[in-house]
Amino acid sequence: MGKTIDIDLVRHIGRLSRIELTDEQAETFSAQLADILEFFDKLQELDTENIEPQASAVSLQNVLADDVPADSLTTDQALDNAPARDGDFFKVPKVIGDSQ
Amino acid sequence: MEDILNLSALQLRDAVASGQTSAAEATVAYLAAIEKTEPRISAFNEVLAERAIGQAKKVDADVQAGRQPGPLAGVPVAIKDNMCTSYGLTTCSSKILANFQAPYTATAVARLEAAGAVILGKTNLDEFAMGSSTENSGFKPTRNPWDTDLVPGGSSGGSAAAVSARQCAAALGSDTGGSIRQPAAFCGVVGLKPTYGRVSRYGLVAYGSSLDQIGPITRDVADCALLMSVIAGHDPKDSTSVPNEAADYLASIDTPVEKLRIGMPKEFYSDALDSEISAAVGAAAEAYKSLGAEIVELSLPHSRIDRGSGGRLSSYAVACYYIVAMAEASSNLARYDGVHYGHRTPAKADNIVDLYSRTRAEGFGEEVKRRIMLGTYTLSAGYYDAYYNKALKVRRLIAEDFGKAFARCHVLLSPVSPTPAFRLGEKTADPLTMYLADIYTISANLAGLPGLSLPAGLAATGLPVGMQLIGPVFSEELLFRAARMYEKASGVTRLTPKIVNN
Amino acid sequence: MTETNDIVKPVIGLEIHVELATATKMFCRCRNRFGDRPNTNVCIVCIGMPGALPVMNKKAVEYAIKVGLAMNCGVAGFTKWDRKSYYYPDLPKNYQISQYDLPLSAAGHLEVPLPDGSIKKVRILRAHLEEDAGKNIHTAAAHTGVDLNRAGVPLLEIVSEPDLNSTDEVLAYARATQRLVRWLGASEANMQMGHMRFEPNINLHIIRKGRCYKTPICEVKNLNSFRALERTVQYEIDRQYAEWLAEPEGYSLDKLGKQNRGYDDSAGKTVFQREKEEAHDYRYFPEPDLVPVVVSDQWRESIRATIGELPLARRARYMKDYKLSFEDADALTQDAATGDLLDTAVKAGADAKRCTNLLLGRGAAIANEQGCTIARIGVTAEQLAELAKMLQAGQVNATAADRVFQKMVQTNQSPGSIAESEGLLAVTDTRRIEAWVDQVISANPQAVEDVRSGGKKQDKALGFLTGRVMQLSGGAAQPKEVQRLLRKKLGT
């Protein structure tokens, strides 16, 4: 598997993770990540052909709430922690359009 | 003052409720204890002295007015700083949340306060609970009260150290892979990782959402049961919170378990295990035998510990755990981007991607970055099946091992960690060796099982050694009773590090 | 613009995002309401604050199932939630809670009426629930503002198979879907409020000299009006054909794969979006903060039972049972309530055709002025039925009925009493009509003569005299009675 994590791959993962990396960091990470991924590869020893994946430790289902409004935060409560604010809005550098 | 600090939470509650002592008096005593030892331990990120005294006075007023003061009346507790409180800061010991003021309070903390507990402050942790020594705190390392050159364990190192050093009567920690049980063992206190879904996660800042649980860290087993009775229960704000009502774990605690059958997973007793810990756990097994318990050797094949190439330890469970936890973490920590709250890079970023990437580069520590990147990688196109999905399948195998085991015994007895507390800096160079500190605890998280860590005595070095009892889901009551049997018989309880008295 | 002998077949699939008409958001109990002050309908959950947890809105699930069933989909007995990861400031958690491998409904179809009156069966691939993102406000020159009131609003993503082969078909399908979700009450589907957004996937299959060329599939995101959808699809069809003509071998699906394009409204064209190419790696994985939803047969059927008659079925029934024209039946089945009004009136014994004329005559005109559906103008089924009956019985004539209907909009008095007080009731009293008839006979000797002398002028003259009498009575005389008396007195 991912035993070789070259610098380009580390940088690609850094971009996907939105984490800027210095050259030294990219270097150390490429060694460390390779090391850890090799450790992960131990799972390949196991035959899991007919095993169902288990994502959760609870067996609950249909936890649903009634469609009844409850209190929201005030605009100030919502924006108090914002590093940059423009009136009633969170403020960010220019972006295009909406994501949805 | 001294004697107040030596009261258990339960005794203090009774003393306050009966008016023998006041909540304010107790709170002041603990604040003084913090004053005295905190410079050497650094357990707290924030001490809420004024608010605590205010709370204590309310409790005293209730008692004087003859109002029912609640099961934790006047008990000063500390809260791991990854649980939201509408007062003070909630930082997760991360620079990225250094100034975050939560507009709400976690359910578990709110339940403590409703029971009359006094919140002393927020304790240090490995950044976002990612670590096993509290050295990954973005602010400062916490030190072990038994020897300040040693780590207190982690990630709930601040809470465990504070309880051990008598800086609080009890504390809350959180446990994703052993983060309550391992520091409890390192600091010689009691810690419970409850059944997944038993305690609400609402307000607990997520690390590995399918593994995280909040639990108590206390000086003895009864206190642990007392706090658990208060924080356990259904919470409609947490979709993974189980609806069935929680028991009063204290009521039955002194009732020994008849014909207790204790399983010992043979895989756990390899050369990877420190001989003194092995001996201590063995002695505990003998003690249980003399109490009429039966010991059965059994197997948890997928929690096996191997010595791989170059003598390095390896384990399916550890690999499985870190894949799952890191994948969930990479998604849970995506929200820290400098837009809605938390740190934003002061460097000018003219586009949103740079703003995100610099903010996160500045705000996160190395270990958090490693885990986010690994999680991102294992979920990314082309690797999902080889890593994440494979881990989910192994997770089922691990859970099934426990199912088979509990067909043959009531509880499992095991070590908590392969070694006692280690020196600061000893394992920071190599992340993998640090991951292996969780080798005995992570399986319970993967299977959603309750695990109780309690002191099994002191090693020749004078350091506390812990043992772990793991039970089936919702067997907390059984775990408390079994733990209490040992505690009574052995007299190993309320261990006190020297630092408390000098 | 097609070259001679090229057969150009557009192949279009449409993703439609529909905001559901719940009172609260999908995972928190903030209000789902358009147009409020920015960042007022927000909480720790929809801002994605640390420690917040989602709790599923039951109503959103039920609306989604209802639409799925109405689109003839199979509803999954077991469905779960997944996280879709991408970074954008209107997505506070930087992941969207959606459904990846187990959508709520799948494998259905919608029968779409085309302009030529024919029906096109469009297959539905899947319809899944997800949360909407907030809105980025671009009014400021130097930066963007983020409003999270919309973040977490329940969104149903309906994905069609690539069964649409023309701009008309795409529009017809989009409108049919809008009509359906409104009909079901699952969404207001108001375009101005962004309740519906379109994402067409377009490419061309071009047959030249027996060989089929496929152009790259282009996906255009976030179209929020029918006009934008129409212009986009037409533009893409023309553009792709032109680009293919330029290099028939190079501009191909196998070589270029799928492309993302954005719609530039001012320019009325689409533009290639390179940045969207980067990291299409959404890293889906199961949402650990939510538990699965299991839809029992009984729950599913109880929802199916609330669907009732769908637009096309009702339109067909009106044409068959009420003998209405296609146009009238179609006009009365734009929304459920208007048809319900008609059906109730007919059940009360009124004549369907007369009711229809009232509803689509004055009723439609008023609805138009008020900018609402006919059902909403304020006329009750009881009023409608009684007025239709009065027309039938000749108690009012068409002109009077029209004025009565106008009045019914303001008051809930019965049309009878309205006609009464407004003096619009037809006069049936023979003596009063006889008086008017005598007056007209004496005032129009020539016409009288034409009637008496019989011959071809007779009918025309009789009609003329009838008209005069009606005029004299101010429209109140009952025409049948007028004619009877004229004939009697003029001996024909």
Ligand SMILES: [Mg+2]
């Ligand atoms: Mg979508």
Ligand SMILES: [Zn+2]
């Ligand atoms: Zn909300």
